[in-house]
Amino acid sequence: MLTHTETTVIPAFPQASARVQSLLSQMTLEEKAAQIVGYWLDQGGEVVAPMQGEMSGSVPSGALADITRHGIGHFTRVYGTRPVDPAERAAWLWAEQRRLQSETRLGIPALVHEECLTGLAAWKAATFPTPLAWGASFDPALVEEMAVSIGDSMRELGIHQGLAPVLDVIRDPRWGRVDECIAEDPYVVGVLGTAYVKGLQDAGVHATLKHFVGYSGSRAGRNHAPVSAGPREVADVFLPPFEMAVVEGGVRSVMNSYAEIDGVPLGSSAEYLTALLRERWGFDGVVVADYFAVAFLEIMHRIAADRGEAAQAALTAGIDVELPTGDAYLEPLIERVKAGLFDEAYLDRAVLRVLGQKEDLGLLEPGAFADGPPADIDLDSPRHRDIARRLAEESIVLLSNDGVLPLAATASTIAVIGPNADRAEALMGCYSFANHVLAHHPEYPIGFEIPTVAQALTAELPGARVVGARGCEVEGDDRSGFAEAVEAARAADVAIVVVGDQAGLFGRGTVGEGNDSESLELPGVQRELVEELVATGTPVVMIALTGRPYAIGWAIDGENRPAAVMQAFFPGEEGAGALAGVIAGRVNPSGRLPVSLPRSAGAQPYSYLHPRLGGPSDVTATDPTPVRPFGFGLSYASFEYDLLAVDEEVSAGAAFGAVVRVTNTGSMAADHVVQLYGHDVTASVTRPEAQLLGFHRLALAAGESAEIAFTVPTQRFAFSDRSMVRIVEPGDVHVWAGADAATDVTRRATVRITGAAHTLTRADPRLVQAEVVRV
Known part of the structure; x- marks a missing residue:
């Protein structure tokens, strides 16, 4: 049970402009609460969220003007819950945003969010390959191009935030949400997921990382099941893609996982949502709740006695916005603050972040909706289809x-x-x-x-x-x-x-x-x-x-x-x-x-x-060896590899070079994914027999050769030591080029990492660079 004494520490406030601070100072408690919730206009009978039917009674009823009389933070899935004509819906949305500007006391428009994992989830919008297909392409540049095209469509329709990408690392193919995931390799997930983030945000739409963290590690691959991962698996497998998208991609939003890790629901974990995400990684965006996740703290996880306690637990941990509705962050939260059971400073912290996001998106500008909505919009243009074709x-x-x-x-x-x-x-x-x-x-x-x-x-x-x-x-x-x-x-x-x-x-x-x-x-x-x-x-x-x-x-x-x-x-x-x-x-x-x-x-x-x-062993009757390994794929062409040169020695924390020559020995032009693998020979904790260090998609004409010069930060060999500090440990590592994770196509070279162990920081490089030279 949560008590007032457990929330007496005043939270650190985010940086905010004078305009945002002025808005906060004018707000009533009700207006503050309204800014940190969503309103789902079309929740209806289309079940598109877990336990939506059971939660439907929490949706406010009545005229929209009355529901939003104190303002509103988000409009939930304006285009994506039922089939609506995009142009007609855009006209409605522009009128509604202008009404919020003119009829609510502070005139703050709503932030509109939508799903966009395989393209904008709206009627008549292009549908791209699923994220597993992104992973199969090993082509971050094309994924980024796809994301830009998705973001352009969203921005034109007045959508500000996309609930994608999914950065859950695949751990069990029995899990139903595998098709939303990119790969079983954290680096591939991080590289392609970060490319998606950059593309969407370059188009002016904020990306949202899902689902932070550990969601795909549920027991037996069951949805909404507990996660039994140890802290090292969390740190070295589940977290790196999110860290990359935060540090390298500058993502503006993160969504919590429904999961609980070792008995602690992520929706109530200040350790992950604040200490790690914000204080260690430097994330300064907005954390949104997965749909109904705040209420689930009461009805699923049972760590809160009622919605007010659930709101307190989530807001304290660092969930800034409750989605898709205000089931906990409206009346239950307001009552708790008024009763002196919860410090209003936590509410202010979230409101400052939300208003800062709206300011970044231009929603606080007086002329934000002065231009009219699109009268005609093509959500499946030749450009969309060309990208979809190439990625497929x-x-x-x-x-x-x-x-x-x-x-x-x-x-x-x-x-x-x-x-x-x-x-x-x-x-x-x-x-x-x-x-x-x-x-x-x-x-x-x-x-x-x-x-x-x-x-x-x-x-x-x-x-x-x-x-x-x-x-x-x-x-x-x-x-x-x-x-x-x-x-x-x-x-x-x-x-x-x-x-x-x-x-x-x-x-x-x-x-x-x-x-x-x-x-x-x-x-x-x-x-x-x-x-x-x-x-x-x-x-x-x-x-x-x-x-x-x-x-x-x-x-x-x-x-x-x-x-x-x-x-x-x-x-x-x-x-x-x-x-x-x-x-x-x-x-x-x-x-x-x-x-x-x-x-x-x-x-x-x-x-x-x-x-x-x-791996395979004669001490068990079961054989875990896959039918085809990670990275496998045949071609109508054939390829020869040669590992030409690898730096023999490198200091921990520095980078080493590895040059691979690939020749298309077939009779057809072909794309080929060059894969560089490594293995830590002896370490203070057990390490994978093979891990992908880097990759590069290469187009080769028949008979053509190319040299790929990889620059590999030793941080690719980083792991959490016995004190749970992520380090690069000195010692020998093997490096080779592989046709897949199980096949060496070049000799293994040895690189000696020297010096003292290097402790990773936010400034450390995470990406392997590849330069191609035609020969």
Whole structure:
């Protein structure tokens, strides 16, 4: 139970301009509270947040003018909760912002936030590949370009803050939210996530890091389950991507995790939200609550007796804004302050941060809405589609190929089979508007062009006869379509079977928020369908169109396996065309696995970043070795590596060089992801057998060579020592270039790190630089 005596320390106040300080000094308690909450105009019946139905009674009712009479901090998802015409909604929003300026006492507009993980989550807006596909691309420059285009659309619609990116490191593929994550490697997550932050904020929209911290480490991959990670795993695995996005990316907002770590909910943790995030890392933006997370301190975590205590715990810890509504930060908080049970200084601290954010975004300027709203806006322009196409093409991973791909020009009849062969929804992730919201509104079209795999193959191969058969659904045990599918395969020169997931929320699908899985077998009877098609003797190409990696070793290495297997992680609106391009040979596959391909559900959780004790062993009957390792991906070209030079000695805290030469020995131009790995030979705590130090995507013509000069800060070998201080420890490290995390393609070179142990600071470099020289 929280008492007044537990909150007597006056919080440190953020820097604020004279204008912001003046506004705060004029505010009543009610006006202050109004600035640190959101209002969800369209909460309605579309369940897009956890326990939304149970929480619906907390939403204020009545006319909007009455609800916002003291002002309002945020408007929650103005465009993204139901299908609304963007231009019509923008006209409403501009009028509402002008009303707030003219009719509330202090005239402060609302900050508008939206989801934007795979593009702006609004009707008719472009849908890009899901973050797992960003990871498969290993292309931070393209991710940044995508984020700029998303931010431009948001800014034009009067949206100020995006609730993305997700920087949770994948620890267990059974977790439903894996499709929202980038990779199982913290460095890849940090580099690509920071690129997204920079792009969105360069467009004038504040990014929000999710979910701080440890959310993806829940027990058994279950959503909203406790996290049992030790402090070293938290410090060395979960935190580095967030630190990079704060220090290198200058992110302006952070969202707390629903999780509890060792019994302490993150929404009440001043240790993480204030001491670490602000005091150690220097974050000076705004912390927002994940939806209903403040109320969850009472009803889920049970560390507060009522909403007032929940508000006190969250505000004290450092959550500045309660979203999506003011369930705890309005009446319950106000009553607690008036009763003398909570210091108003904590409220003032949050209000100063919120007003500072609004000032940064230009919302406090008198002419903020003098210009009219957009009368016509294209949220799916040729620019959007070009970026979506390039990212989709770079993200497709070829897992196996016996030579059937690319398809020969003589393939005159192609059977396109499977539950995801002719469904547009199968190409998009959980946080796409189509699967997030339109699932509740089947009467509405998706709102933009998104060809299915079957349609894209028909367009890509105009000289071939394309026939289709569904075979089965994504879920369920109905095999009545098998016979038609088998007949179509027998009559074809090649059969392409498209299996996988349907993204959705809270049980409405096979992957996505709340759709955790006990099994990593393909859902339903899809495996049986593939096996029956293979048994026809017709060459079969299997496409796994999924939001998580599945245990498909039977399809890759089994005795009766498809001729080729491709992995596509929800590649978005241009994904079908990208897949068709790879099949036809127009696109040379260059994606790499951002997460290990699991052998079984029983081998989870697994990470390639395991110490020797976590690898294969003859003291256990189970085999954790993945079917395909992190970083794996085939190409239609072939490559030779040579590690030319590595600095033999470097001081702890300095950087060393490593030069790798790569030659495209194939007959086709190709992109290739050059991967540099390392291993700390002997350390004071156990270290991974291999860790990715750096990477670089490289385009090479047939026969062309290039040298990549990596500059590697020794901080890439940093870890938390036995005193939980992050250091670079002196000693020998091995460095090599690898085709993936399990394959050395060059000799291992030894670099000796010398001098005293180096303690990491905020000023330390975190990024590996790569310079390319053509030879």
